[in-house]
Amino acid sequence: MTDIHAVTAATAEVPEGWPTTEEAALAVQDELRARLDLGEQGPPPGTGPVTGVDVAYDDERGVVAAAAVTLDAATLEVTGRAVAVGPVAFPYVPGLLAFREVPAVLAALEALPGPPGLVVCDGYGLAHPRRFGLACHVGVLTGLPAVGVAKNPFVLAADPPGPGRGDHTPLRLDGEEVGRALRTRAGVKPVFVSAGHRVSLDNACAHTLALTPRYRLPETTRQADALCRTALKEASAQR
DNA sequence: GCGACAG
């Protein structure tokens, strides 16, 4: 019997050679971007495992806690949870968010009791100034299909979508649609969806809608958010 | 040069 309340815990390390300067991080983005797979449609929305990841910080202590929570896309029931605590790997620089969160996120994904499904990240994928946001970074490094669902607009502006759930408007970069402002709840502020890796924008949006039957944010993100916050508190309560 | 700027 799998105990859905069980949470596997791990420690995250900052990898050898991890960028320490913005210049180095930009170079890594350029290198990894060549490995992006934008040709796949991704897994069918509403079926199979879907894994949400999120992180919480204690900048005072330079500690970050990441959580990965896998849900059954059909029922939205939790099938696996894991957390990873470690040092903050990079300062917050808009456009370089991945360098701050990725080590802990990967550790949490690896600590899951079962294989992750499509990864839902809290942030952007292709809708990024250099087309390589957090969701692209996580996708390329894990090889998993990944999407980005952000709560706020980044550098790209979008017209307000219609008032109904499912209404959307494009986020454009150089005339190309790289993401969408998507209304997940009627009359509520939209979320900003973009493909990360091995998934199409249409399917990224379909997955997002399948994960938001009730709340604005995907159930995956809500679960991961709650988990990484408690993990951070528990980590701080010690040492 | 000055702001804006995912989390």
Add this chain to the structure above:
DNA sequence: ATCTTGTCGC
């Protein structure tokens, strides 16, 4: 992200 009480509304 994080600091933070009550409050209006479904």
